[in-house]
Amino acid sequence: MDIFEFTGGDTPLLVSMPHVGTHVPPELAARMTPAARTVPDTDWHVDRLYDFLGDIGAGRLRATHSRFVIDLNRAPDGRPLYPGASNTELCPTTLFDESPIYQPGAAPDAAEIESRRELYWRPYHDRLAAELAALKARFGFAILFDAHSIRSEVPRFFDGRLPDLNIGTGGGVTAAPDLTARALEAAAEAEDYSSVLNGRFQGGYITRRYGQPSENVHALQLELSQITYMEEDPPFTFREDRAAGIRPVLRRILEAMLDWAAKQS
16 A cells, blocks of 8 residues: 555645554554554544645645554654653554553564654655655745644643644744734634634644745644544544535635735745
8 A cells, every 4th residue: 555645736735634544554453452443543534624625726645554553743753742741652652542552562662663664654754845845846935734633622632622723833933924824814714613823733743844934835734623524433424514614614724825825926
């Protein structure tokens, strides 16, 4: 199976989906707990939710393998994403509910983590970097939108219910302020959904690594509350009735970013 699926666009916008994959190689799944084999911490159906990307000319890079194989949104050296807070690793060993992913004694050692980094992590990032470079060469700049989702309540990571739309720019450094303002304004105009900028989720490794406004690459992450479009408990059913409300909001956010891009030419 390919590590990722890529579809090119005809605008400066690339949408990355690093946590939507569900595939776990059988030999690896055999070492996991029954709960982990259901890959519950997936960014479920994000590719289906953003089914309009071709209509607006955005490119798409979609992971096929589960984050349990390797987390594409973590630093390759394994350093914590949020120092001082609870973090999952480059090769996660616990579920979001803190139960083990692996059966006793079956977690990956350093050599296996290195192997997975080369086999799964590096190809995704090489393709991501190459496409951003190509967009920058073509348009003079590139915009990266890292699309994520998470359960609305995960006590391990935050108290209470998460806002619906969580925009992250690394605390304000990974995208131009006026681009960020346009995205946030589009989110805030959706009266039925709550939104926040640089709250609990400020952007992961991908946003922080590639978002370099001084180098004409701008990056934003959106962490979307899954309650807005799906059932949050197994079997994690997509709810088209809910998606019909949030999908137009997501499209307006991306279109607002493209409007900003059009004014840069």
